[in-house]
Amino acid sequence: MPELPEVETVRRSLEALVVGKTIRDVIVSLPRMIRTPDDAEQFRQMLRGQIIERVGRRGKFLLLETGPYTLVSHLRMEGRYGVYQQEDPIEKHTHVxxxxxxxxELxxxxxxQFGTFDLLTRGDFSAVRGLRKIGPEPLEAAFTPEGLRKSLQRRTGKIKALLLDQDLVAGIGNIYADEALFQAGIHPECLGKNLTKEQCEKLHKAIVDVLSLSVELGxxxxxxxxxGFGKSGEFQYRLKVYGKDKAPCPNCGTAIEKIRVGGRGTHFCLQCQPMFKSL
Incomplete structure (x- = not known):
């Protein structure tokens, strides 16, 4: 599933490609992707004649602002956007x-076929559960080491699973949780509430560093x-532990291990990310 850096990269490309354009019509070939309103024809009628004024992002959600509406788009597993000429052949699996x-055409x-669309009154995200109670944006000033520590102290659970909770921090998924925990030297099964102030500071820095670099690399x-331009990202060439099961740790040479935490495959180095007695 695309995480914050991927969605932010899509946002930037769409902002360059579609802002200022007027929607003449909308074709929906898979109506179940339209969640709000629950009628694809109403969705179409509401958007006709609207101008795309800006493209925003909140966590893993794209926000296309059009006059009185916000179109909330979630790419889920493999959704992607592209801009074409109207006469270009329509590729397989094109649904909207x-x-x-x-x-x-966008x-x-x-x-x-897991992507979703919600066309909402501008500024009212109450209909989208994932946006009703979402955590701070990790690349904005509101995300602080102390804020992270206080949030963790109020929760139970292992730190890897907590990082995937969008209520704690917005936009982090499996890839960047593994990479940030490795940089911070924190075992993925450590209880979040037991992390020290120093560990929270290291984790905060690691989250910001990893996400910032990934955004920079697309x-x-x-x-x-x-x-949106059809270009692949490049951060996969900088991954240190994610997807590196049994490969040598880039820091110490110990074989990277893969376990499951909260039902998700999790990669880490036992030497660089030791388990603590607090567990």
Missing amino acids: IFQFTDGT RYKDVR GSSVKSYVN
């Missing part, structure tokens, strides 16, 4: 097409991810 008055493709194309 936004036709613009200038003859171009097309949404999704092989797994995200991670571990599977099928590309941005």
Whole structure:
């Protein structure tokens, strides 16, 4: 699933490609992707004539602002956007097409068909559960080491699982949780509430460092991810533990281990990320 760096990269590319364009019509070939309103024809009618004013992001959600509405798009596992000329052949697995008055189209493709769309009154995200109670953006000033520590102290659970909870920090998924914990030297099964102030400071820095670098490199194309220009990311070439089961640790040479934490595959180095007695 695309995480914060990938969605941010898509956001930036869409902002360059579609802001200022007027929607002439919308074609929906898979109506169940439209969650709000629950009628694809109403969705189409509401968007006709609207101008895309800006493209924002909250966590893993894309936010396309159009006058009175916010179109909330979640890419889920393999959703992707691309801008085409209207006469270009429509590729397989294209489920939603936004036709613009200038003859171009924003097309949404999704092989797994898990993506969702919610067209909401601007600023009202109450209909989207994932946005009702979402944590701070990790690349903004509101995300602080002390805030992270206080949030962890109020929770039970292992730190890897907690980092995947979007209520704690927005936008972190499996890839960046593993990479941040490795940089911070924290075992993924440590209880979050038992992390020391120093550990929270290291983890905060690691989260910011890892996400910032990934955004700079256009995200991670571990599977099928590309941005709105069709370009793959490059952070996958910088991964140190994620997907590196049995490979030597880049720091100490110990074989990277893979376990499951909270039902998710988790990669770490036991030498560099030791378990603590507090467990």
